[in-house]
Amino acid sequence: MAWIVKPSATTQIERRNEPYLTKEMRDGYTADLLPRYETSMGALMPILHDVQHRNGWIPKQAMEEIAAFLGIAPADVLDTASFYEEFHTEPTGKYVVGICQSIACEVCGHKAILDHVRQKLGIEPHETTDDGKFTLLALECLGSCDTAPVALVNDDLHEGLTIEALDAVLDRLPD
Amino acid sequence: MPVTDPVLLKRIPTAPWGDPKKRTIVGYDEYVRSGGYTMLEKALGMTPEAIVTEVKDSVLRGRGGAGFPCGVKWTFLPPPDGGRRYLAVNCDEAEPGTFKDRLLVDFDPHLVLEGIAIACYACRLDTAYFFIRGEYRHQAKVMENALREAYDKGIFGTGGLLGGTSDFAVECYVHRGAGAYICGEETGLLEAIEGKRGWPRIKPPFPAVKGLFGRPTIVNNVETLAAVVPIIEHGADWWKGMGCESSIGGPPSFGPKLMGVSGHVNTPGVFEVDLGIPLRTLVETHCGGMRGGKKFKGAIAGGVSMGILGPDQYDAEMDFDIGRKYEVMGLGTACPTVFDEDTDMVAVARNISRFFKNESCGQCTPCREGAQWMFKLLSRIERGDATTKDLDLLLELAGSMGIMPGTTICGLADGHNWAVRTIVNKYLPEFEARVKPYHVPVSVTVGAS
Ligand SMILES: Cc1cc2nc3c(=O)[nH]c(=O)nc-3n(C[C@H](O)[C@H](O)[C@H](O)COP(=O)(O)O)c2cc1C
Numbered sequence A: 001m002a003w004i005v006k007p008s009a010t011t012q013i014e015r016r017n018e019p020y021l022t023k024e025m026r027d028g029y030t031a032d033l034l035p036r037y038e039t040s041m042g043a044l045m046p047i048l049h050d051v052q053h054r055n056g057w058i059p060k061q062a063m064e065e066i067a068a069f070l071g072i073a074p075a076d077v078l079d080t081a082s083f084y085e086e087f088h089t090e091p092t093g094k095y096v097v098g099i100c101q102s103i104a105c106e107v108c109g110h111k112a113i114l115d116h117v118r119q120k121l122g123i124e125p126h127e128t129t130d131d132g133k134f135t136l137l138a139l140e141c142l143g144s145c146d147t148a149p150v151a152l153v154n155d156d157l158h159e160g161l162t163i164e165a166l167d168a169v170l171d172r173l174p175d
Numbered sequence B: 001m002p003v004t005d006p007v008l009l010k011r012i013p014t015a016p017w018g019d020p021k022k023r024t025i026v027g028y029d030e031y032v033r034s035g036g037y038t039m040l041e042k043a044l045g046m047t048p049e050a051i052v053t054e055v056k057d058s059v060l061r062g063r064g065g066a067g068f069p070c071g072v073k074w075t076f077l078p079p080p081d082g083g084r085r086y087l088a089v090n091c092d093e094a095e096p097g098t099f100k101d102r103l104l105v106d107f108d109p110h111l112v113l114e115g116i117a118i119a120c121y122a123c124r125l126d127t128a129y130f131f132i133r134g135e136y137r138h139q140a141k142v143m144e145n146a147l148r149e150a151y152d153k154g155i156f157g158t159g160g161l162l163g164g165t166s167d168f169a170v171e172c173y174v175h176r177g178a179g180a181y182i183c184g185e186e187t188g189l190l191e192a193i194e195g196k197r198g199w200p201r202i203k204p205p206f207p208a209v210k211g212l213f214g215r216p217t218i219v220n221n222v223e224t225l226a227a228v229v230p231i232i233e234h235g236a237d238w239w240k241g242m243g244c245e246s247s248i249g250g251p252p253s254f255g256p257k258l259m260g261v262s263g264h265v266n267t268p269g270v271f272e273v274d275l276g277i278p279l280r281t282l283v284e285t286h287c288g289g290m291r292g293g294k295k296f297k298g299a300i301a302g303g304v305s306m307g308i309l310g311p312d313q314y315d316a317e318m319d320f321d322i323g324r325k326y327e328v329m330g331l332g333t334a335c336p337t338v339f340d341e342d343t344d345m346v347a348v349a350r351n352i353s354r355f356f357k358n359e360s361c362g363q364c365t366p367c368r369e370g371a372q373w374m375f376k377l378l379s380r381i382e383r384g385d386a387t388t389k390d391l392d393l394l395l396e397l398a399g400s401m402g403i404m405p406g407t408t409i410c411g412l413a414d415g416h417n418w419a420v421r422t423i424v425n426k427y428l429p430e431f432e433a434r435v436k437p438y439h440v441p442v443s444v445t446v447g448a449s
């Protein structure tokens, strides 16, 4: 839940020397994204998507760099990044397995699938396996209710799932 | 005259006209070969006012959930003042049970783009944002590709709107959401495009007057915009030949409608049918009937926010009167989720309540706190740990939150309110059987001490 306030005064920011926003990325944003919006902040969501796409998640250092690039406060970046469920502000596994738990999927048997994945991976929703390979999520409706139950594994939607079908998908993913 | 040929699904094979297995993405060339973008050409030959009038005359009602007449919304715009004016296309589609806009984007993205181009020309809007939910990753790519084609072929950008033949130019961009249902609410959507958290705004001002970046903005659903294309092609009277008049003296429900059926039916999917089709007909003739020959127990009317149609409401007509006739909030997205006789309605209510708890944006206390509380009560009822008093409390809480009771900023809380109240009221014996009587322990001393 995006609106739960977490204490941030004591936040430690892990730093690395190499910036997350490379020159090439900045040039790309300046050319393609900034002209699309009346304010620089308009480009924030596409930039967050891009950083997450490249890095898997959005570290605080990257947020500071984005803020400096857009000329807004780092807190504004954190505000937006923490509001949206899809932006990960903590590291995730290499593969994010999101199982739909909304109504059509529930009445079409999502629970058996979720329980199976829980056991198979030994983690609960919102947890990551120790080897960093999988993060399990329980998501709300993925807009594919006619083929329920469904799951989103990274960018791929898997429809009409059975335990066997999902097993086959997960087992095929390289480490 | 009922819908005899597919209208919005002209290029997307769908039963009874075509085989869904044969669906492929319609690219620019194929779109143009089958008559695409000729309606934009026709529209550019009309005055913007004439287009708005045609859409107004067709009584095209918004397909995003509220059913507001599209042409009337367009007239709320102030006259152009030389500053920017926006179109925000709502492809958030995160309402559980809803998957109709996705079909259009998946296979016929140029139809949506043609609708966008016509709407922008008619309303003098120079920039369109196609807001698409984050989980529609494949669809965002399809739309990006279609947009690139449309830019190349002189639809959008400078020298666009058909290769510079018009004195008007429109920019169009895809803006991806990131997993927040609340961004489907029109002002939450505007905040998200501005890069902020998707907190709905207090209205007024309405977006038509003060929307994106403080400028006049129209927010329309994907299906609404797609419908503008055939309306320009065949005219308002033709459109009004489909769908139905109101049977209770309200505004009419004209035109075909995409209805996505999910749940316990044999062949779930999106179908294009007349507004006013009885739910039973939709299920029996389009969806191959109830799965396993089971009995109908109920159906979410059109996205979970709308509440439920009970066992005796299987014949409910799927049109904009449905709210006033069948004790649900409204037609919503017209995407029913159907439940058979084995469904546990307490679990259904708990599932829906969890959704609203997770998706409340947290601005309004009744919605944020009430949602948590209702979810806990429903979980307790489901486990068998609740008493009759909890059930009363649940109904009281539900009835107290929303725009209609006047306690919240947006309609998300009304959705929670209607979903829970209608399920409890229509299946009361099921809930009562799960709760224990509430005893107040009293000690009474009889006689003198
Ligand atoms: C909580 C909430 C969620 C909504 N989600 C959507 C949505 O996903 N898609 C949509 O088109 N409209 C959605 N709406 C309705 C929009 O606010 C708005 O009425 C609609 O996009 C207007 O377009 P239309 O007039 O073409 O229907 C939602 C409304 C609320 C209150």
Ligand code: SF4
Binding pocket: B182, B199, B200, B359, B360, B361, B362, B363, B364, B365, B367, B368, B408, B409, B410, B411, B412, B413
């Ligand atoms: S009703 Fe709920 S979702 Fe809507 S603005 Fe208030 S807290 Fe946010």
Ligand code: FES
Binding pocket: A100, A101, A102, A103, A104, A105, A106, A140, A141, A142, A143, A144, A145, A148, A149, A150, B096, B097, B098
């Ligand atoms: S309920 Fe699972 S995809 Fe819609």
